[in-house]
Amino acid sequence: MPTILFYLFAILTIAGGICVVALKNPVSSAMGMIGSFIGIAALLIGLNAYFVGTLQVLVYAGAIMVLFIFIIMLLDLKKEEGKEFSNGSLAAGIFIPLLFVLITLPILSSVKADFPKLDKAALIAAEVDLPFTEVPETSAIRNKLIDGQLPDVNLIGQKLFTDYNFPLQVVAVLLLVATVGCVTLSKKLHGDEPETDADDRMAKTLARSSAIPQVSIHAMGSVAEETPKVSNEPVEQVELSLDAEPEVKAEEPLAESAKQDEKLGLIYEDRPDYADDLVIINGVGPVLEDKLNSFGVYTFKQIANWSPENVAEFDDLLSFKGRIDRDNWISQAAELYSNKNK
Amino acid sequence: MATASLTEYLFFSGLLFAIGLAGVIIRRNIIVIFMCLEMMLAAASLTLVAFSRAHTEMNHGLPDYDGQMLVFFIITVAAAEVAVGLAIIVALYRARKTISTDTLTTLKN
Incomplete structure (x- = not known):
């Protein structure tokens, strides 16, 4: 490969690589990666490896990068931006590769090994x-x-x-x-929805809870028109709670198992019929949901009403260090609860 | 016309590998880390092909295709690895709602 072409594609590849590392938006990273792979393919073709070069374009720049971009789009990673690059890892990430480059530098000063002719x-x-x-x-x-x-x-x-x-x-x-x-x-886990978007899951939860009449006195208002078979059940109850403020505790039809605990706030001894899908809260996974349930926490409203003492208690019980505050469970739960009552 | 030599190819591969390594260390987004790993693999492949081309004289005047075979298998394995890895990332995101390595610290304590 003529030297000038080599340097052209080498610069393209290196620039693409730097884009991958430096750009915060994962989609931009993926685009830089595609440029980098195309440069590598050109360099391979310059080495008379035509088949491998073609494979590089087809498999890497084509299939693999499409898969990456597909997943980036699917996961909706906007909120991950801005959390990148801590100082310690930045220092290590510059020092260690620099050391590596220093080790490879002597290659350049060694005897120039030209490729045998293939004319x-x-x-x-x-x-x-x-x-x-x-x-x-x-x-x-x-x-x-x-x-x-x-x-x-x-x-x-x-x-x-x-x-x-x-x-x-x-x-x-x-x-x-x-x-x-x-x-x-x-494969989706038992009862786990494949949607990753919290709003979609919210809609699903609403639709699901509306299918069981006595469950969702609050949810029913919005869905009642669409699911007429439900509406002949406890209609009066629906109207009672429709104009209720979400903040007022008395409006919620408390199950018999509910009781006010000094440390844990409101807890249920048994699973109430109107239990919420707590996994929707960012920071709560299926395991945590099981744990919360075992402490008697089943609904968004319970979490939304936690006092600072409750939060501290749960921090201890779940052996987290301030994760409840960090992920803002309470405001998330309050928002989810008010959405549910719309 | 002057042609690029093996030394230039090798140094370039090393540089690309170092950039990929930097990405793996610096970045916190698992998908980007994964992309950087792929870049390191590609850099290693380039070295193999460069040596395959350089060993022409030992192989009846043709490139040594053993090196290219290895690259062929690396590409295949990388494709399978990406498919499984991304499936794991999606499953992880579904369970935890994040793919930042800063928050995935269950094994830390």
Whole structure:
């Protein structure tokens, strides 16, 4: 590869790589990565590795990066921005790679190892050199070599299906296992909704709770028109709580198992019918939800009404250090609770 | 016309690997860390292909395709790895609602 082209694509690749590391938006990172991979593909083609270069574009710049961008879009990562780059990791992240570059620097000052020529004359000579036991006469490889072309794909195919036949089949098994693994990992857990967007989940929860009449006295107001089969159940109760303020505790039809605890605030001894899906709160996972349930916490309203003492108590019980405040459970729960009552 | 030499290719691969390493250490977003890992893999692949091209004389005047075979398998494994890794990230995000490595510290204490 002519030196000028090498430097052109090398700069493209390095610039893409720096974009990946430096840009905060993951989509920009992915775009930089695509540029970087295209540069690497060009460098591979410059090394006469035409097939591998094409694979690089197809598999890396094509399939893998599309998968990355797809996942970035799916996960809605806007809120992750701004939390990047702490000072300690920035120092380590500059120092260690710099050390690595310093180690590789002597390569440049060593003897300049030029690549052997691979022009027409060299290829025709290579054909004469090729043993007949390896490549039979009148094969595509020999014909192309006689014409002075490099039969890149033919040679790779020959290598792959003779010397590397067993690894090839092992890779097939690996791909199968990976496929099965992906399906298993992305299978939805019991009762877990596949949506990642909190609002979607909220809507789902609302719809689900409205299907069970006595559960959602508050939710029913909004959904009652759409689900007429529900409306012949406790209609009077619905109207009672519709104009209720969310803050007023007395409006909530308390289950018999509910009681006011000094340390934990309002808790339920048994699971109330109108229990909420606490996982919707950012920072609460299925495990935490189970823990909260075991302490008698089942609804957004309970969390929204926690006093600072309650929060401290739960911090201890759940062995967190201030995570409830950090993830702002209370304001999240209050918002979810008011959404639910709309 | 002057052509780029093996030394230039090797140093360039090292540089790209170092950038990927920096990304893995600095960044807090798991997806970006994963991308940087892929970049390190690609840099290593480039080294292999460069050596495959440099070993032409030992292989009847043709590039040594053993190196390119290794790259072929690296690309295949990387594709499978990305698929499984991203599935894990999605499952993680579903459970925790975050993919920042700062908040994923369950094993820390």
